Amino acid sequence: MESKQNTDDLTVIDEETLFVVSQTFKALSDPTRIRILYLLYQKECSVNEIAETLQLKQTTVSHQLRFLKNLRLVKFRREGTTIFYSPDDEHVMNTLKESINHASHM
Amino acid sequence: MESKQNTDDLTVIDEETLFVVSQTFKALSDPTRIRILYLLYQKECSVNEIAETLQLKQTTVSHQLRFLKNLRLVKFRREGTTIFYSPDDEHVMNTLKESINHASHM
DNA sequence: ATATTATATGATTATATGCTCATATATGTA
DNA sequence: TACATATATGAGCATATAATCATATAATAT
Numbered sequence: 001m002e003s004k005q006n007t008d009d010l011t012v013i014d015e016e017t018l019f020v021v022s023q024t025f026k027a028l029s030d031p032t033r034i035r036i037l038y039l040l041y042q043k044e045c046s047v048n049e050i051a052e053t054l055q056l057k058q059t060t061v062s063h064q065l066r067f068l069k070n071l072r073l074v075k076f077r078r079e080g081t082t083i084f085y086s087p088d089d090e091h092v093m094n095t096l097k098e099s100i101n102h103a104s105h106m
Numbered sequence: 107m108e109s110k111q112n113t114d115d116l117t118v119i120d121e122e123t124l125f126v127v128s129q130t131f132k133a134l135s136d137p138t139r140i141r142i143l144y145l146l147y148q149k150e151c152s153v154n155e156i157a158e159t160l161q162l163k164q165t166t167v168s169h170q171l172r173f174l175k176n177l178r179l180v181k182f183r184r185e186g187t188t189i190f191y192s193p194d195d196e197h198v199m200n201t202l203k204e205s206i207n208h209a210s211h212m
Numbered sequence: 213a214t215a216t217t218a219t220a221t222g223a224t225t226a227t228a229t230g231c232t233c234a235t236a237t238a239t240g241t242a
Numbered sequence: 243t244a245c246a247t248a249t250a251t252g253a254g255c256a257t258a259t260a261a262t263c264a265t266a267t268a269a270t271a272t
Contacts, residue, residue, distance in 0.1 A: 010148055010149065011144075011148060013206060013210075014210070017209045017210040018137050018140060018141070019137070020209040020212070021134075021202075021205050021206055021209045022134070022135055022137045022140055023135075024205060024209070025131045025132075025135040025205070026131075026135035026259095028127075028128070028131040028135075029128055029129075029131040029132035029135040030128060030259085030260075031124050031125070031128045032260080032261090034119065034127060035118075035119060035124070038117075038119055039116065042116055042117060043114070043116065046218080046219090047218070047220090048217095048218065048219085053114075053116065056261095057261075057262070057263095058218085058219075058220095059219090059261080059263080059264095060260080060261060060262075061219095062220055063220085063221085063260080063261080065220095066220075066221090078269090080218085080269065080270065081216090081217060081218045081219075081268070081269045081270065082217090082218060082269095083219065083220095091205075091208050095204070096127075098201070099130060099131070099197075099201065100119060100127055102197050103123045103130070104119075104120070104123040106126070136230075138230080152248080153248070153249055153250090154247095154248065154249085162231095163231075163232070163233095164248085164249075164250095165231080165233080165234095165249090165250080165251085166231060166232075167249095168249060168250055168251080169230080169251085170230085171249095171250095172250075184238095184239085186240065186247095186248085187239045187240065187247060187248045188247090188248060188249085189248075189249065189250095214271100214272085215270100215272080216270080216271080216272100217268100217269085217271100218267100218268085218270100219267080219268080219269100220265100220266075220267070220268090221265080221266070221267085222263105222264090222266090223262100223263090223265105224261105224262085224263085224264105225260100225261090225262085225263105226260090226261090226262105228257100228258080228259070228260095229256100229257080229258070230255105230256095230257085230258095231254105231255090231256090231257105232254090232255085232256105233252105233254085234251105234252090234253090235250100235251080235252085236249100236250075236251070236252090237248100237249080237250070237251085238247100238248085238249080238250090239247085239248080239249100240245100240246085240247085240248105241244100241245085241246080241247100242243100242244085242245080
């Protein structure tokens with residue numbers, strides 16, 4: 001782990017790691033994004049499929065997909081006019097699944 | 107897992123789980139809270155120790171600790187006028203540590 | 213070229229968030 | 243009691259965020 005140590009032997013998180021980690025958790029901190037990711041985890045979906053399944057506006061889904069795309073948490077492929085999205089970060093998806101499991105067993 | 111299934115066999119996250127999970131990740135989505143939690147993971151600290159170590163205002167630390175306390179992510183004990191904080195959710199701390207490790211190895 | 217369908221983008225608005233200041237509360241001590 | 247120290251709280255402000263509307267872009271078919 002990239003880190004510095006002070007005189008008390010405390011490990012300090014470097015700036016870049018702090019940024020990446022906080023951004024990643026921010027992606028998972030919104031109910032809409034969680035629902036989208038969890039849906040994609042189960043099934044590759046088009047934008048409209050996501051919107052219909054989760055009862056969201058198409059633009060809302062599109063905006064959130066852009067967010068997730070920027071963080072490389074989802075990938076996509078085009079088929080005609082339709083674009084299919086799927087998860088693209090195994091580690092983050094595992095974290096999400098684990099947390100959902102943990103929370104739902106409380 | 108508490109869940110419902112629709113005709114496409116898609117698991118939908120129940121409202122309560124969705125709330126808990128998103129709140130938990132929200133706690134980890136802020137750099138200041140990450141730094142506080144990571145410090146407490148290494149060493150039980152008083153409010154002032156946290157503030158001095160991380161170069162934060164005492165009030166800032168106190169507000170963030172209240173946030174973390176409400177989610178039961180930290181616990182505390184009193185010793186005179188000093189209050190010592192420490193982590194109180196092993197699962198969340200493991201998630202945080204794992205993510206920091208993962209991100210710092212990129 | 214025009215129409216249709218799917219998706220993306222920009223602007224706007226309402227709400228949430230995090231930090232700071234001033235101040236309150238709590239404990240211990242002279 | 244009065245004072246000092248540690249921590250907590252409330253209000254205000256600046257910024258971030260998420261949803262929505264209107265509209266743009268892209269691919270396809272007629």
